[in-house]
Amino acid sequence: MVALVAVSSPKSTVFQSPISLRDSNSSFVGNSFSLQLKPRKSQKKDCNFGLVVASAGSGATTTVAGSDSGGSADRFYFNITGFPFPLGPFLNRRTTRTEAVKGSIWLFEQEQALGFSSVSTNIRMTVIKLKSGGLWVHAPIAPTKECIELVKELGAPVEYIVLPTFAYEHKIFVGPFSRKFPKAQVWVAPRQWSWPLNLPLEFFGIFRAKILQNEDPSTPWANEIEQKVLSSPEVGIGPYxxxxFYHKQSRTLLVTDAVIYVPKKPPECINKEYLLESAKNGLAVKILSKGKKVLDEPVVDNEINRQKGWERMVLQILFLGPSNLLEPNASFAQMSQKLIVSPIVKTLVFSKVPEKVRDWIDGIARDWKFKRIIPAHFAGPIKAGRAELLAAFAFLDELLGERYVTRPSLSLLFTSLMGKAASYFPPDDMKTLSSLDQFLVSVGAVKKTVSGRKR
Incomplete structure (x- = not known):
């Protein structure tokens, strides 16, 4: 989600293939160039949110990270690809592993930054142990030596590697990760595309991939993990x-970017130097200060400034240009500690195809009795069920001008009340995003927001 929107696409897509200089099979496509990049410092703390966890009887939250004595070589991964901006860190990615459901589900996380800026958050890979004894990998992350060792410590072979989206920030790691486990089958979401060049999967190092189909009972994991595909019409230059996925035994719902839960405190895996950099009153703060005088005050390393940096990061990730970076507290409080649809995804994607999204979400809520949700960014696992998911998507009812009669009346009332809170975004913060949406519609880059269900 740190991959903020490009001026022509709701999710930026890759222009070049990923590179891991530790992988002899990796390839580089593009012009030669020379860069001097400063690697990020290794973190000494675990990336353990400790904020939203499954109930005590359903899982553990022990976090394991590679030993600091291993050095930065174990965390080396070279990536400067992406369009219109690259995703960092460029040279060094620390990995943590958290056991979300004891003996069954593990979360692997790395920091992900926006280009050369100090704005960053986490990106998550989820690994599920199947009854066969093999591992099912959802949304692979950068296959550093540390990451691969943490996977191998689980003591089970990787059987399946799954790309659940078309999005660049997840696609770029599938090829390099799969080469570390050559016996694993690779499965990808349908209708893959990229921009500005619509490149084949092979360009990204993804070969012999099988295509995920909606509610497909023939997938080799169908008895344990079910799947539902959201494949929208064109929302602009490409489909969303x-x-x-639903892991039946643990009652866990896995999504990529559909919903998020912003934790109150910054994940400990985020570099404190970047938190402090965001806490400085730089140019962005001076522009987005609601006309208030901005002082150039020194920033000392303390919890208050780290928190300010985190709040500013979040608002920039969610809104692109929030109304008041100088005093982010009020807007951050409105957006954190609740299950929501990201404002960018809501405005530039889901509002364009609400009928398709409504059918997808209602199918998930109707068929799957989940009690936790694991997204690919921000907090996870999230203790949430059907009511919380429907509340996050309550804005669709307003767009479609109707409510499904298939929902029980009491559930509908509860969802409506929760939805007003989950769907409320501060109007002043939405102005930049709304203006961007209007511009993209005017140049034909995205569709108009839909109002009313087609009959």
Whole structure:
């Protein structure tokens, strides 16, 4: 989600293939160039949110990270690809592993930054142990030596590697990760595309991939993990595609970007130097200060400034240009500690195809009795069920001008009340995003927001 929107696409897509200089099979496509990049410092703390966890009887939250004595070589991964901006860190990615459901589900996380800026958050890979004894990998992250060792410590072979979306920030790691486990089958979401060049999967190092189909009973994991595909019409230059999964034994819903839960405190894996950099009253703060005088005050390293940096990061990730970076507290409080649809995804994607999204979400809520949700960004796992998911998507009812009669009346009332809170975004913060939406519509880059269900 740190991959903020490009001026012509709701999710930026890759222009070049990913590179791991530790992988002899990796390839580089593009012009030669020379860069001097400063690697990020290794973190000494675990990336353990400790904020939203499954109930005590359903899982553990022990976090394991590679030993600091291993050095930065174990965390080396070279990536400067992406369009219109690259995704960092460029040279060094620390990995943590958290056991979300004891003996069954593990979360692997790395920091992900926006280009050369100090704005960053986490990106998550989820690994599920199947009854066969093999591992099912959802949304792979950068296959550093540390990451691969943490996977191998689980003591089970990787059987399946799954790309649940078309989005660049997840696609770029699938090829390099799969080469570390050559016996694993690779499965990808349908209708893959990229921009500005619509490149084949092979360009990204993804070969012999099988295509995920909606509610497909023939997938080799169908008895344990079910799937539902959201494959929308064109929302602009390409379709939005995301596959949701349901692990029946643990009652866990896996999504990529459909929903998020912003934690109150910054994840400990985020570099404190970047938190402090965001806490400085730089140019962005001076521009987005609601006309108030901005002082150039020194920033000392303390919890208050780290928190300010985190709040500013979040608002920039969610809104692109929030109304008041100088005093982010009020807007951050409105957006954190609740299950929501990201404002960018809501405005530039889901509002364009609400009928398709409504059918997808209602199918998930109707068929799957989940009690936790694991997204690919921000907090996870999230203790949430059907009511919380429907509340996050309550804005669709307003767009479609109707409510489904298939929902029980009491559930509908509860969802409506929760939805007003989950769907409320501060109007002043939405102005930049709304203006961008209007511009993209005017130049034909995205569709108009739909109002009313087609009959």
């Amino acid at each position: 595609v995301e596959v949701a």
